């Protein structure tokens with residue numbers, strides 16, 4: 001069982017409280033600094049408690065510091081007494097609250113937090129003795145023949161070695177202590193000094209550590225409460241209080257991020273920032289590269305003509321740019337794409353912290369980020385592409401690896417084996433971002449609107465923490481959520497009149513194509529406008545579907561499509577509707593019974609069915625919203641049944657409409673929203689599509 | 699509407715497993731569990747035709763024992779097996795439940811698992827009277843690593859519900875390799891042989907129960923004790939048998955009888 005020591009460091013009448021798992025390391029560290037003296041306050045196994053106590057003690061010390069006129073001895077005694085009293089009182093209060101809050105669930109058997117307040121200086125923490133012994137054993141084993149006179153020196157060496165190892169290998173992460181031991185396999189001889197080395201880094205202020213579940217007393221006039229917060233996922237509502245055998249006392253764990261290992265009060269969360277600095281400051285307002293060079297990059301990317309001849313130009317280009325060119329992309333941008341890509345690239349060196357690329361479905365948005373990535377890589381930074389879904393990670397990784405052939409691209413998701421490796425380009429699911437700490441200089445968030453990003457505080461927190469201070473976020477979306485639009489799109493102003501007052505208001509209907517913090521790509525790469533959906537209101541829609549009564553708009557659309565040999569997507573709100581719609585269609589189109597199929601998320605044959613639909617084995621596919629993204633069929637139409645359902649929000653309907661007409665040879669297609677009741681989402685979706693078309697035709 | 703579907707499923711499924719006097723209580727318990735319809739539908743409850751010895755959901759034709767138990771009977775050197783009952787078959791659903799609960803450490807599931815165990819108790823042992831509930835201990839090292847002992851948690855929850863004292867009678871002295879990694883049944887029996895021992899404090903455990911005014915006081919007047927051992931999974935029975943052997947060979951309280959109950963079999 002690991003024990004933590006809370007001690008006070010005092011020097012020239014200023015004192016501060018610190019925590020260490022290995023007291024000896026701290027002793028050595030402070031001994032290097034003249035005049036510092038250490039006084040142990042107490043020991044505990046509960047990290048959460050001892051961190052809360054440190055805060056409390058530090059508060060107390062701040063008050064004491066100002067009291068002058070006392071002789072040195074007395075001052076010290078008074079300070080320590082105060083600190084100890086504060087620690088003891090706080091522990092009591094925490095325990096009183098803990099017992100009160102767990103009385104009902106524990107059937108009267110409640111446990112509490114333990115803190116040993118040190119009464120004398122002499123007794124050292126258990127951990128220190130253990131550490132000493134383990135290091136000595138280790139050294140004896142290693143250096144049996146050598147003399148042991150330089151034992152002290154070697155210990156110091158070992159700790160330093162560990163610290164360097166951790167600093168170079170585990171940087172940019174926020175991990176549970178158990179997880180960091182994965183690296184030990186690479187360096188087995190470091191095991192004894194692992195925690196000591198880490199503590200050394202903390203003292204050097206190159207790392208930070210926290211209890212993975214934090215504890216504090218929330219005071220209010222009505223009643224005081226214990227407040228637990230998960231340090232990894234920052235959630236407060238998902239903490240469960242339990243009795244724990246790891247620390248042998250009261251504890252709490254977080255079940256929100258349980259799939260990544262248990263966050264508990266007694267488990268440290270290790271945060272090691274990435275020390276990599278950009279070769280040029282990100283905040284420089286002036287263009288950081290010579291204009292000529294910028295132009296080369298721009299011209300190299302924008303006009304198709306130059307790009308086609310890129311390969312022939314490779315020689316001279318290399319001569320011109322002394323730094324390596326990472327991007328080897330042979331495609332070309334349309335003029336619109338080129339301008340958006342260039343804006344995204346210049347954003348990287350600008351002052352603004354975030355940028356939104358709003359590109360309609362089928363605009364080819366992945367390519368738009370290449371120049372920005374190239375820019376940050378050239379500056380010596382790390383890039384991460386975060387996306388909510390694992391299949392997107394798997395699909396994106398080879399594409400990115402192809403255009404950046406000199407850099408290894410890591411694909412990180414729950415079951416990925418590359419989780420613990422390090423590279424300059426990382427493609428990760430948003431969940432795995434919780435394991436990063438100040439690691440990336442640029443984070444590109446793909447499909448901001450998609451589940452589970454939408455409104456999930458935990459993931460925003462994760463992204464924020466993964467950025468180095470001053471890092472940049474680039475959002476990529478076809479349907480950005482409203483709060484992001486308000487935040488990043490600079491809408492025009494308008495003057496309204498209320499009574500006799502004139503008021504300036506944001507005019508959300510005037511949508512500028514680009515600004516400091518956003519750029520819109522309103523047209524698809526082939527330049528044709530997006531197909532605009534139609535809304536048809538059918539009374540008693542569900543009843544008609546269930547009773548197989550004719551629904552004219554639906555049947556007309558299906559007949560037209562079948563005549564023109566096009567495929568049809570039918571979206572339903574709930575899985576239970578799939579069989580209903582299947583029987584309906586099979587009854588009305590008896591000639592195509594074998595070519596009508598349904599698929600849902602939990603379908604074991606899901607991939608097979610989608611593949612068969614792609615190969616035109618099926619003509620109609622009834623599906624839930626799982627296929628709203630990703631699947632693209634060249635000649636297809638789209639029907640949404642019961643579009644008023646809550647699951648079809650504006651973003652989701654725009655995405656569904658975006659399935660249609662994506663290939664250049666058939667840029668049109670029918671999109672039909674059937675509603676049974678009045679609904680706003682379909683209308684909003686149509687308005688958004690029309691607005692994009694209007695912008696695109698400018 | 700949703701709970702209606704759940705009720706429908708329960709009314710449909712439960713009478714095949716429970717007798718008419720167990721049914722009302724068990725129905726209430728099932729209703730109180732936080733399970734969705736799909737889970738209720740999948741729930742692999744052990745059927746009535748299970749082995750009378752080890753509780754496995756299997757009977758060799760004509761007998762009332764499972765294949766393993768029949769084989770054991772035929773062996774020259776007969777090994778004994780503990781009288782065991784289990785609640786669920788160890789299938790996909792149960793595996794998922796237990797791995798989420800035990801290995802991932804989702805202790806919210808404790809309530810669900812203990813209710814399932816309580817249902818098992820009502821089903822199998824409601825006519826029997828136990829003096830004490832105990833559980834299969836974990837090695838100190840592993841316990842520290844995991845943070846909780848799933849068998850202990852189950853036993854304690856059951857103890858509170860049945861008002862029978864729960865005592866940690868045993869301790870684990872040997873860290874055995876993970877059961878799933880061991881080859882062969884006999885190997886497992888051997889490796890388990892002296893993995894457990896009686897706790898030194900075991901005799902004191904029965905003096906005065908702590909803070910348990912509602913528990914039946916233990917009286918020494920009876921000749922032997924009836925102990926119910928709890929564990930989460932019964933794989934070969936080696937663990938439970940080893941525990942029972944230790945309890946039976948101890949001469950602290952005269953002739954005992956040891957039964958066991960597990961969540962999965």
Ligand SMILES: [Zn+2]
Pocket residue numbers: 230231232233234235254255256257258263
């Ligand atoms: Zn958490």
Ligand SMILES: [Zn+2]
Pocket residue numbers: 244245246247248249250251252264265266267
């Ligand atoms: Zn703990």
Ligand SMILES: [Zn+2]
Pocket residue numbers: 733734735736737738
């Ligand atoms: Zn379920």
Ligand SMILES: [Zn+2]
Pocket residue numbers: 749750751752753754763764765766767768
């Ligand atoms: Zn059997």
